[in-house]
């Protein structure tokens with residue numbers, strides 16, 4: 529399969545069609561990014577890299593980091609975690625407070641903000657220096673020192689953090705939050721403000737395409753059965769209230785972030801990351817989703 533040719537075709541077709549959205553503005557610093565950037569990187573299971581466009585430009589990974597943090601706790605906490613977070617699609621926006629109250633402080637899944645805050649809280653219980661541990665972990669599974677925290681983005685989110693702070697208090701009220709709220713939020717904003725390029729991100733997702741084994745870290749990151757479960761969660765919950773639409777159009781497990789990135793995997797074949805900052809109203813990158821739809825159509829395979 530000539531992956532380079534396919535991603536170049538996809539790239540050109542998306543640029544020809546030029547679907548537009550709006551860059552995220554609720555984190556003010558994210559508005560300063562050039563909205564025309566667009567890149568695709570695909571990494572196969574031998575470690576070959578195929579890239580086109582701005583695939584080496586670092587961008588704010590935002591919620592994509594929730595897959596990395598979940599992986600870290602999945603490994604450490606095993607099944608205990610699932611009494612604190614559910615595994616159902618939310619069908620609601622990623623920052624819904626109403627849903628959290630309705631469900632008595634047990635977030636629907638680990639990828640909506642409330643669920644990710646519980647995961648970050650669990651990380652804070654386990655690790656002395658959680659931000660360093662998260663960076664080290666992502667660097668390890670990407671095979672290089674690629675993670676940087678953009679402190680302007682971090683502080684920008686911190687200065688506009690009313691909803692996430694409210695959610696953390698709600699979780700605490702329902703006794704589903706162990707650590708100091710400000711500390712956990714600081715860790716959460718730090719991992720959301722990590723910057724990576726498409727190629728680094730695709731490498732960091734490679735173990736999920738490879739039954740849990742990372743060819744970049746040269747070790748098993750999670751067991752084969754845990755890798756399958758993380759993929760199942762990405763397929764059903766990775767795109768918030770648009771997860772069904774993504775499964776319908778693309779058919780790969782994946783995760784989006786409001787920085788405009790999407791990382792996805794085709795189990796036993798490759799991992800891929802696409803980035804373009806303009807989002808649709810659900811918070812998913814318009815060009816990235818279009819590119820992945822064209823890609824699975826051209827390859828004539830997906831999970832289904």
Ligand SMILES: NC(=O)CC[C@H](N)C(=O)O
Nearest residue numbers: 590591622641720785786
């Ligand atoms: N969907 C996202 O990427 C959201 C992440 C963002 N840091 C937030 O908490 O709102």
